[in-house]
Amino acid sequence: MNNVSSLFRMRIAAVLFLLGALATAQTVPQIPYRSVPDLLHPPADLHLGEVAGVAVNSARHIFVFSRGNTSGPAYGAAAAQLLEFSPDGRFVREIGHNLYAWSFAHAVKVDPRGNIWVADKGSDMVVKFNAAGRVVMVFGRKQEASDEGTGPLKHAHPPLPPVDGMFRQVTDMAWDSAGNTYISDGYINSRIAKFDANGNWVKSWGEPGSQPGQFSVPHSIAVDAQNNVYVADRGNRRIQVFDADGNFLRQITIDAPVPENARPAIGNRPTSTTGTMAPGAPWAICITPGPRQVLYASDAFPGRIYKLSLDGRLLGMLGESGKQPRQFGWIHEMACPSENEIYVAELLNWRVQKLEIGGEQ
Numbered sequence: 001m002n003n004v005s006s007l008f009r010m011r012i013a014a015v016l017f018l019l020g021a022l023a024t025a026q027t028v029p030q031i032p033y034r035s036v037p038d039l040l041h042p043p044a045d046l047h048l049g050e051v052a053g054v055a056v057n058s059a060r061h062i063f064v065f066s067r068g069n070t071s072g073p074a075y076g077a078a079a080a081q082l083l084e085f086s087p088d089g090r091f092v093r094e095i096g097h098n099l100y101a102w103s104f105a106h107a108v109k110v111d112p113r114g115n116i117w118v119a120d121k122g123s124d125m126v127v128k129f130n131a132a133g134r135v136v137m138v139f140g141r142k143q144e145a146s147d148e149g150t151g152p153l154k155h156a157h158p159p160l161p162p163v164d165g166m167f168r169q170v171t172d173m174a175w176d177s178a179g180n181t182y183i184s185d186g187y188i189n190s191r192i193a194k195f196d197a198n199g200n201w202v203k204s205w206g207e208p209g210s211q212p213g214q215f216s217v218p219h220s221i222a223v224d225a226q227n228n229v230y231v232a233d234r235g236n237r238r239i240q241v242f243d244a245d246g247n248f249l250r251q252i253t254i255d256a257p258v259p260e261n262a263r264p265a266i267g268n269r270p271t272s273t274t275g276t277m278a279p280g281a282p283w284a285i286c287i288t289p290g291p292r293q294v295l296y297a298s299d300a301f302p303g304r305i306y307k308l309s310l311d312g313r314l315l316g317m318l319g320e321s322g323k324q325p326r327q328f329g330w331i332h333e334m335a336c337p338s339e340n341e342i343y344v345a346e347l348l349n350w351r352v353q354k355l356e357i358g359g360e361q
Helices: 002-027
Strands: 033-035 051-056 062-066 081-085 091-095 105-110 116-120 125-129 135-140 170-175 181-185 191-195 201-205 218-223 229-233 238-242 248-252 284-287 295-298 305-308 314-318 331-338 341-346 351-357
Touching: 051 116, 051 351, 062 105, 062 341, 081 105, 105 170, 105 331, 116 170, 125 170, 181 218, 181 229, 191 218, 218 284, 229 284, 284 331, 284 341, 295 331
Parallel strands: 051 105, 051 331, 170 218
Antiparallel strands: 033 351, 051 062, 051 341, 062 081, 081 091, 105 116, 116 125, 125 135, 170 181, 181 191, 191 201, 218 229, 229 238, 238 248, 284 295, 295 305, 305 314, 331 341, 341 351
């Protein structure tokens, strides 16, 4: 009798889950959008590689951080190139040609004062350029070529203790209204580092794990107008929100049904509901300017962009995996200078798309 009751309860639970998923699918609006064709116009002899980062400044210049200009073997390449384009897509310049920190591009951002920042995962460095393209501040330190054992960092278990001021496979950066910098550090250290406006180390918080305040690849980071810090905790399939001192406030999860015909951008269809390739696992996040701020987040499968309120309500979604315009191949970074304008950097499609919300293509 107990077995029958248990089976009945399981079936009821399954029906309720399916009904809930159906209701969610019906209540999450599909956001209309178009992709601007032929956005960038690089010189004939310049080619983008995997586009890891994109940023837009107040003059609408577009900064592209590409794993192009590659030299060396796949396991030890120098794969990072920072390019600037005008609002109409004309090539302006390359920034930081032959820079010592270039190793493996990960993210680019423009701060409120117009400085250009990059996170290089391969060299474990964050570099701040001024608007003229000159280096004005560096964070972290590249491994020395003369060191014994220099090579790819190990994901040790248990993890090695982090070192103040040093990174291990750093991923992104953001700023609060006081000019403090928050750096997501990253694939190995799994923490957030805070520096003051003068570049001085303040503190860090977080460690590997799945509890509140712990991380599994903090991959992207953003700060809202109230100086709350949003961390795309990709491996844990959530966005964690903290105050400026690192106190945990809440977490956001994105739970939207996946169409049965959804295809991955590469490889087999993921079967796990957790981890990096799970639906809703945030690869990139960005927060629009005020006065009404919204949060955009992207996943790798089924390759969608989600629009959320800052308290985590899912307002709408758009896109799918693919190689055509309006489709996405692993969005690695987004810039959202307004609620109706999103720039997306794609690893697998080697491109940047500009999306205009509200217009079908």
